[in-house]
Amino acid sequence: QSVLTQPPSASGTPGQRVTISCSGGSSNIGSNTVNWYQQLPGTAPKLLISNDNQRPSGVPDRFSGSKSGTSASLAISGLQSEDEADYYCAAWDDSLSGRVLFGGGTKLTVL
Amino acid sequence: EVQLVESGGGLVQPGGSLRLSCAASGFSFGSYWMSWVRQAPGKGPEWVANIKQDGSEKYYVDSVKGRFTISRDNAKNSLYLQMNSLRAEDTAVYYCTRGRTTAVCWGQGTLVTVSS
Numbered sequence: 001q002s003v004l005t006q007p008p009s010a011s012g013t014p015g016q017r018v019t020i021s022c023s024g025g026s027s028n029i030g031s032n033t034v035n036w037y038q039q040l041p042g043t044a045p046k047l048l049i050s051n052d053n054q055r056p057s058g059v060p061d062r063f064s065g066s067k068s069g070t071s072a073s074l075a076i077s078g079l080q081s082e083d084e085a086d087y088y089c090a091a092w093d094d095s096l097s098g099r100v101l102f103g104g105g106t107k108l109t110v111l
Numbered sequence: 112e113v114q115l116v117e118s119g120g121g122l123v124q125p126g127g128s129l130r131l132s133c134a135a136s137g138f139s140f141g142s143y144w145m146s147w148v149r150q151a152p153g154k155g156p157e158w159v160a161n162i163k164q165d166g167s168e169k170y171y172v173d174s175v176k177g178r179f180t181i182s183r184d185n186a187k188n189s190l191y192l193q194m195n196s197l198r199a200e201d202t203a204v205y206y207c208t209r210g211r212t213t214a215v216c217w218g219q220g221t222l223v224t225v226s227s
Contacts, residue, residue, distance in 0.1 A: 035213050037156070044206055044217040045156060056215070088155055092212045099172060100146075100158035100212055 003028065004089055004103035011109040017077040020106045022089030024070050028101055032092040034072040036065055039086040039105075048087070049074060076108075084110045113137040113216045115207045120221030127197050131221060133190040133207030141165075141185035144211035147192050149203035150220075157203075160192065161211055174200075197225045 005023040012018040022034065036049035047056055049065035052072065064075045072091075076083055089103040119131040131147070146161035160171045160181040169181050180193040190207055202225050208214035 032212070037214070044220055045150075045214070046217065047213065047215055050213050050215075086155075090156075090158075090214075096173070099170065100161075102156045102158065105155040 003093070003101050004091065006087075006089060006103040006106045008104070009107050009109065011111055012076075012079045013111045014079055014081060016079045017075060018079060018108065019076075020074045020087050020089075020108070022072045022074070022103050024072075024091060024101070026070060027095040028070075028091040028093040029067065029072055030070040031094055034065065034067055035090045036063075036072075036074045037088045037090065039088065041085070045088065079110055081110045084108055113209070115209065115216055115218035117205065117207050117218045117221040120205065120223045122224045122226065123197055124227050125198060125225055127225070128193070128195045129197065129223060131192040131194065131205055131207075131223070133218060135188045135190065135207075135209075138209070140183075140188040143209050145183060145190045146208045146210060146214060147181060147190075148206045148208050148214060148217075149201075149223075150206070151200075151203040154203075156206075159205070162190070163211075194223070197223075199225050201225050 033051045037045040038048045039045040052067045053065040062078045086105045088105045093099045093101045114136045116134045147159040150156045162169045162181045178196045182191045204220040206220045207218040209216040
């Protein structure tokens, strides 16, 4: 069971806005930045959001990240069929030396 | 273009060993922390280990401590993961990634299957 908790599934119709939550604790999200990764079927994960809310070059501005306290969220606006994928949050954890934690993942379905 | 290419995966019996390699190109390999991340079938990613630019610091997830060793050869732009005493629960796709806390770049992965 992951220390970073995500809902197992989310869904939306094309054009809608969806959000995915990630809940952690004071030793991870509460004191370190959050990254989000997108994994399309059959491919390696790809960095989507870094440092809570920074989009790497090439990531559409439809994707945005936010954080408050020990929770973080990924928002996708103008949902598109190609956004159907698994999404994972991740954060460094201070309680164990050198450890990065991943959430359990959220499968996004575009209806 | 940044490229990370893993190799060395395969089928191994419980208790056996494997050595994974990652060939890096398109960036100054010796300037970055590097990590191994694995993903068991149908599961989310799990960070396994990381190593500082000069190899002076190495960290491991508890479940692999004492069994896995991460290393690097900056002259060859290569990252390694020596895996000993393999268990069924080590079965996963192993990814080489660039970065310490943020996996900015990922390879395509290499599958390790531990089974008798």
